[in-house]
Amino acid sequence: MYAVIKTGGKQYKVAAGEKIKVEQIAAEVGQEIVIDQVLALGSGADLKIGTPLVEGATVTATVLAQGRHDKVRIFKMRRRKHYQKRQGHRQNFTELQISAVLG
Template sequence: MFAVIKTGGKQYTVAADKEITVMTLAGEAGSQVVFNEVLALFDGETSTIGAPHVAGASVTAEIVEQARGPKVYAFKKRRRKNSKRKRGHRQDLTIVKITAIQPGA
């Protein structure tokens, strides 16, 4: 069984025991997180598509760690003007491990 969930403005395909990296979620490593925005459920021959969400369905996950993404540089240069700007950014991320998928009623 696998599901499509929405969190942080993005959609993820998840299955049991799969680790995914999502935008920052509140919580410490080892704590449980429940995703209620389940967009679709697929179980072999049956599939349930939500409109927009599957009623009663949820996905439970455990936070593995709070991490940061790679450094991304934003560099702007205006030629012949002696003007430039360099900025760095690292996105805060959360790595979660899917523990269970509960289908809706």
């Protein structure tokens, strides 16, 4: 069974046993969280689509790690104007282990 969940403004297709990296969630490492924003549930040819959410469907996950992605370097330049700007950004993430898809 798989589910399409919404967290951090993004959508992810998940199944039990998978590991995913999502936008940062305020939770401790080892803590179990419940995601109730399930947009769709499916198993084989059977698919249940919510309007916009599937009633009573939840996904439980365990927080494996809190971390930061690799640095993205931003470089802006205007030719002939003596303008150069360097900037970097590292996005925070939470790594989840999906333990169960209930619905």
